[in-house]
């Protein structure tokens with residue numbers, strides 16, 4: 391029996407490839423997406439999206455038989471879901487399996503920022519402990535206020551983990567959630583009340599640059615911005631400016647507006663912690679994400695239903 395054709399945007403692991411190989415005729419596109427779509431687009435029924443290139447309406451129109459787009463990751467702002475729904479294409483993602491890991495990364499970043507982890511390690515490596523004596527003191531997080539922009543699956547997992555550190559927690563989202571933390575309907579008001587602000591909201595039009603200069607100035611010269619959600623939520627140019635001007639105290643960033651490009655001005659800043667989008671990047675969590683991305687494709691082929699469709703595609 392002939393197998394349906396699946397296009398993989400990006401390179402899956404061997405663990406992912408084995409079950410996919412059994413169910414589908416596999417095509418891979420990495421830097422040559424245009425060529426592959428020209429040659430085979432009209433045969434593609436399934437798509438695995440493993441990189442951050444955009445899956446636009448135009449890209450979908452080059453695959454007229456496309457049924458499912460399985461996104462490797464929980465954030466799916468690179469896929470035009472409106473266009474997918476119009477075309478009857480189901481978009482799936484990988485929620486929950488990465489909550490724990492991204493939350494661990496966030497706690498790590500918050501503690502590293504407060505306790506000057508990178509600066510202290512460098513202080514020792516540079517020989518300054520011997521030549522200059524003890525490193526400058528860092529800050530305790532006990533008694534501080536941590537604000538969350540986004541209080542969904544990952545936000546709530548971060549909050550559960552932070553509970554043991556004796557911090558007060560508050561949050562902003564478009565609507566209040568069933569949690570015990572104080573809700574702020576206005577992001578600037580929340581920023582003004584915080585020592586740390588964690589961005590753990592999705593990308594896309596509704597969150598584009600909502601962390602603007604005004605919000606960052608409200609967080610203030612003693613405040614720290616931590617972004618583990620999406621780069622597009624923060625106005626990166628304004629972030630560079632407020633850090634330069636000393637109007638924002640510090641930043642810890644795992645995501646950027648134009649990955650893998652990181653604004654050069656941030657690189658030498660001592661009060662900035664920069665990571666290459668590794669929030670979920672452990673062997674175990676990436677395996678779990680891969681398994682779910684594969685399960686969505688294989689289950690849809692078998693039953694006509696996906697396991698974890700994005701909210702816009704529930705019921706399709």
Ligand code: A2R
Nearest residue numbers: 465540541542543544545563564565591592593596597619
């Ligand atoms: O606004 P609400 O009530 O839908 O709350 C969601 C919030 N959120 C927003 N908050 C303020 N302004 C917005 N325009 C806005 N849009 C969404 O973000 C909710 O509290 C949170 C998202 O939660 P979940 O959908 O459960 O996502 P999860 O799994 O926590 O992941 C968050 C993001 C992903 O989309 C990736 O970009 C990244 O973390 O890995």
